[in-house]
Each structure stands twice: as C-alpha cells, then as structure tokens.
Amino acid sequence: MSHANLLAPPSSIPPPTALSLSQKAPLILSSSPTSSLPWPLSLLFSRESPESWTIHENLLLSSLRTGDDKAARQILDRLTTRFGAANERVVALRGIYEEALATTPAELEKVFQGYEKILREDPTNLAVRKRRVAVLKSLGRPADAITALTVLLEHSPTDLEAWAELGELYAAQGLWSQAIFCLEEVLLVLPNAWSAHAQLATLYYLSTPSSLSTLSLSLRYFCRSIELNDSYLRGYYGLKLASQKLIPLLSDSTSVKRNNNPEEEEAGPPPKLATVKKLEELATSKLAEIVRQYGAGNKGWAGLDEAEVIAARALLDRDGKMER
Amino acid sequence: MAFLGATLNTVGLIFLTHAVYSTHEHTATFPHAPLPLDITIELLVSILVLSAGIVLTSPSLKPIEWARWSGKLQREGRHGEGKWTREGEEILSEGDPYAFLGLDGGIGGKGEGRMGFWDVRGKRKEYAEWARSGGKN
Structure with missing residues (x-):
C-alpha cells in the first residue's frame, strides 16, 4: 500500500518508496510551472497550481534523502525565484539542504551558527527555530534540544507540532510525567485527536513505576481513542495490553484498597473488574475482526498498516496459546 | 451509476x-x-x-458520526479519485487530519509527520545503508 505519491506522501517513507519518489525528479524538473512571459500575460498563461509547490517541496525532501543533491539544488533555486530568498519556508528548506550536505559535525555546527544568525535578525522565524531543534537532536544533544523547544513554546504556546515533539523528546529521556504534560497540552487544543489520546495512553502505560492508577488512566485514554475512531488498531491493541495488566491487579484485593496517595485521588476510583474484562473481550474481538478482514484482502480495509496488523495477529496468537 | x-x-x-x-x-x-x-x-x-x-x-455522503468517519479513514486509507495534477500526481482522498502531530508511529517510531523537525541526516543515512546493502525489501 506504500504508493509513491508526491502530493500526499505516506506518514513514514521506507527507502524503496523514497527511491521511487525521487525518480520523478527529471520529469518534474523538465517543465517549469511558472510562466516566462512578462507580467500581465504570465498571470493568464501560468501553469502553476497550489499543488505544484507541495509537489516541489516533497520532491526536494525525497531527493535529499536519496542523495540526489543536483536535483535538490535545482528545485531549491526554483522555489527561491518563485517565493524570494527571505521567505520563511524557503529559508528553512535551504537550511535542510545545507544540513544534508554537511558531512562532518564541524560543518553541521556551521549550519547551526547560520541559524543563530538568522534568529538574531528575526527572532520570530518559527520554521528556523524548529530546524535549530532538529540540528541539536541530530548532533546528539537532546538536553539542549529540550531547552530550545521550551523557549519556542514559551513564545508560541499553541504550536502543537512542537508540543508533540517535546513530548517525544521527554519520553526518549524516560521523563514520563513531563511527556504526559506535553501531550495533555496537545489535547487541550485538539480534544478530538485520536492519535494524541492513544499516545497519552501509551505514555501512562510505559511510565514507571507502573501502578494501578497509571494503568487505569492508560485504559481510560485508550478507550477514548477508540471512541473517537472505531477502527483504530493501535487503540484496541493498547486496550488489550492495558486490561491484561489490570485484571490480575484488580483481582488481587489488597492492591485495590484505597490509600491517600494524591496521585490516586487524581486518577479517580479504579475501574471495576467486570468492566475491564468486558473491555478486554471487546478489544480481542475487534482485533480479530481487523486481522480477518485485512487478511481476506477486503478492499475497504486496505488502508491499514501491514506491520500493525502483523503485530495484532502476533498478540492474538500469543493470547490464544496462553489460554489453551 | x-x-x-x-x-x-x-x-x-x-x-x-x-x-x-x-x-x-x-x-x-x-x-x-x-x-x-x-x-x-x-x-x-x-x-x-x-x-x-x-x-x-452526487458524491457519496460522508458518515455523520465522528467515530465512523474517522474509522472509515483509518480502514480505507487514502485512495485516488481519478483526478491528476499537471505534474502527473494523483489527487488522493481525505487523510488523517492529525497526521501533522506525527504521533502515529508511537514512541520512538519512524513516523515523519512533524515535517518542521524532519531529521534529514538520519533519513539520508538510513537510505544510504539500504542502498549499500543491495536495496532489498
């Protein structure tokens, strides 16, 4: 299902797809979308559409990935002549180009200094601020990247992409409560984002020390994510894992006893054992349906991620063996 | 029809x-x-x-309920609707509106949704290794 489309590339691009994307470069570079006629006529006979520039941008990124730097340079020049060298987006794309061409850490450091210089002139350039964070990450300095991101978010607290990135960085460091805070910020603006609910649930599930309250919060967020998306494989998968962990904890009566831990208070009363068992059954049956429909090659189910379906099948198989 | x-x-x-x-x-x-x-x-x-x-x-109606609508997006994925741009790229149907958060890959996943933070060097290295190993799979 990894269809190579430059207008809407898939959310994760494996190398073969990247190759077929960048192989479209000669075709797209052969004809310019802008008209060479003088001003009033160029408006009438222009071939450009909003889509052409999305395609150019995605082509630039995929040719940089495959090492086709000549084509990348040509596309970058085209974007620069069309939108001007001072355009925020073009500045960031030029930065990506320079980052890709830097071979040693010293050269990358130079690109980083270039970003600092741009930001001294225009501190509001968000695209360059984000590139700066990406370079810090690439240099292996996650602590500095986190500091840079917190500065960015102080000035632009509704930038959800940055909140999500910060959550990811914190999670990579094992700072679970900070990561959870970041995802909660995302949910404040996008309460309907099923992927954010599932991510938050995953963070609760992974957070250490794992306790009854974190697991029941995880269960609740997974439930919310499937309430928002009735075929969300990740939601059902997580729901099954979380409820499998919760069932023994809840059956053991000593751990259910309420203590006055403030964290437990925040999580509310733990779910009932019968409810969790029902949820586990629901998740199992839904996962089985997804695996079956995908395996049968049903056209209405072809959009699912193959790796995810394989993982779900493995989980169901493991579960079946345990019961036998 | x-x-x-x-x-x-x-x-x-x-x-x-x-x-x-x-x-x-x-x-x-x-x-x-x-x-x-x-x-x-x-x-x-x-x-x-x-x-x-x-x-x-007229085009077919979208599901009114949020969960059904998003479930349909999830199940069917993005597919072409028979329209192409001048560059020869097919215009696809509506996709996940929250893809820009880049949370699909999970924690430490390979998702590239957050384009502002795109790790060009990491991806370049990944591709180079794939090409060196003979470009299989």
Whole structure:
C-alpha cells in the first residue's frame, strides 16, 4: 500500500518508496510551472497550481534523502525565484539542504551558527527555530534540544507540532510525567485527536513505576481513542495490553484498597473488574475482526498498516496459546 | 451509476429546455389562452428526471458520526479519485487530519509527520545503508 505519491506522501517513507519518489525528479524538473512571459500575460498563461509547490517541496525532501543533491539544488533555486530568498519556508528548506550536505559535525555546527544568525535578525522565524531543534537532536544533544523547544513554546504556546515533539523528546529521556504534560497540552487544543489520546495512553502505560492508577488512566485514554475512531488498531491493541495488566491487579484485593496517595485521588476510583474484562473481550474481538478482514484482502480495509496488523495477529496468537 | 446519472441529466435538460421554449412560443402566439396540458406534463417530467440525475451523480455522503468517519479513514486509507495534477500526481482522498502531530508511529517510531523537525541526516543515512546493502525489501 506504500504508493509513491508526491502530493500526499505516506506518514513514514521506507527507502524503496523514497527511491521511487525521487525518480520523478527529471520529469518534474523538465517543465517549469511558472510562466516566462512578462507580467500581465504570465498571470493568464501560468501553469502553476497550489499543488505544484507541495509537489516541489516533497520532491526536494525525497531527493535529499536519496542523495540526489543536483536535483535538490535545482528545485531549491526554483522555489527561491518563485517565493524570494527571505521567505520563511524557503529559508528553512535551504537550511535542510545545507544540513544534508554537511558531512562532518564541524560543518553541521556551521549550519547551526547560520541559524543563530538568522534568529538574531528575526527572532520570530518559527520554521528556523524548529530546524535549530532538529540540528541539536541530530548532533546528539537532546538536553539542549529540550531547552530550545521550551523557549519556542514559551513564545508560541499553541504550536502543537512542537508540543508533540517535546513530548517525544521527554519520553526518549524516560521523563514520563513531563511527556504526559506535553501531550495533555496537545489535547487541550485538539480534544478530538485520536492519535494524541492513544499516545497519552501509551505514555501512562510505559511510565514507571507502573501502578494501578497509571494503568487505569492508560485504559481510560485508550478507550477514548477508540471512541473517537472505531477502527483504530493501535487503540484496541493498547486496550488489550492495558486490561491484561489490570485484571490480575484488580483481582488481587489488597492492591485495590484505597490509600491517600494524591496521585490516586487524581486518577479517580479504579475501574471495576467486570468492566475491564468486558473491555478486554471487546478489544480481542475487534482485533480479530481487523486481522480477518485485512487478511481476506477486503478492499475497504486496505488502508491499514501491514506491520500493525502483523503485530495484532502476533498478540492474538500469543493470547490464544496462553489460554489453551 | 455515473453513466446512468449523466444520461438522466442530459435527457432531463433537453426536455426542460424544450418545455421552456414551447411555453415561450405558446404565450407569444396566444397571449390569453391557458397553457396546454402536454407542455405542463413535459415540464414536470423533465424536472423529475433532472432531479433523479443530480442525486445519482452526487458524491457519496460522508458518515455523520465522528467515530465512523474517522474509522472509515483509518480502514480505507487514502485512495485516488481519478483526478491528476499537471505534474502527473494523483489527487488522493481525505487523510488523517492529525497526521501533522506525527504521533502515529508511537514512541520512538519512524513516523515523519512533524515535517518542521524532519531529521534529514538520519533519513539520508538510513537510505544510504539500504542502498549499500543491495536495496532489498
């Protein structure tokens, strides 16, 4: 299902797809979308559409990935002549180009200094601020990247992409409560984002020390994510894992006893054992349906991620063996 | 279905035009006589046929419930709808509106949703390794 489309590339691009994307470069570079006629006529006979520039941008990124730097340079020049060298987006794309061409850490450091210089002139350039964070990450300095991101978010607290990135960085460091805070910020603006609910649930599930309250919060967020998306494989998968962990904890009566831990208070009363068992059954049956429909090659189910379906099948198989 | 709809639309439009023209001619020749029955019937039939054609050619409705709508997006993925740009790229159907958060890959996943933070060097290295290993899988 990894269809190579430059207008809407898939959310994760494996190398073969990247190759077929960048192989479209000669075709797209052969004809310019802008008209060479003088001003009033160029408006009438222009071939450009909003889509052409999305395609150019995605082509630039995929040719940089495959090492086709000549084509990348040509596309970058085209974007620069069309939108001007001072355009925020073009500045960031030029930065990506320079980052890709830097071979040693010293050269990358130079690109980083270039970003600092741009930001001294225009501190509001968000695209360059984000590139700066990406370079810090690439240099292996996650602590500095986190500091840079917190500065960015102080000035632009509704930038959800940055909140999500910060959550990811914190999670990579094992700072679970900070990561959870970041995802909660995302949910404040996008309460309907099923992927954010599932991510938050995953963070609760992974957070250490794992306790009854974190697991029941995880269960609740997974439930919310499937309430928002009735075929969300990740939601059902997580729901099954979380409820499998919760069932023994809840059956053991000593751990259910309420203590006055403030964290437990925040999580509310733990779910009932019968409810969790029902949820586990629901998740199992839904996962089985997804695996079956995908395996049968049903056209209405072809959009699912193959790796995810394989993982779900493995989980169901493991579960079946345990019961036998 | 699309062909049937287009045929109904064409037929309906022809009859509607004919009926309107006939009405005009009739009132121009006999200003005070009532409209003959056949013109009235033609007008009504043409409007019915045209309405049926418009309903048949309209795109299918989206699910109203949020969970069903998002579930449909998830199950079916993005697929082409028979439209291409000048560059030869197919215009795809609606995709996940929250893809820009880049949370699909999970924690430490390979998702590239957050384009502002795109790790060009990491991806370049990944591709180079793939190419060196013979470009399999």
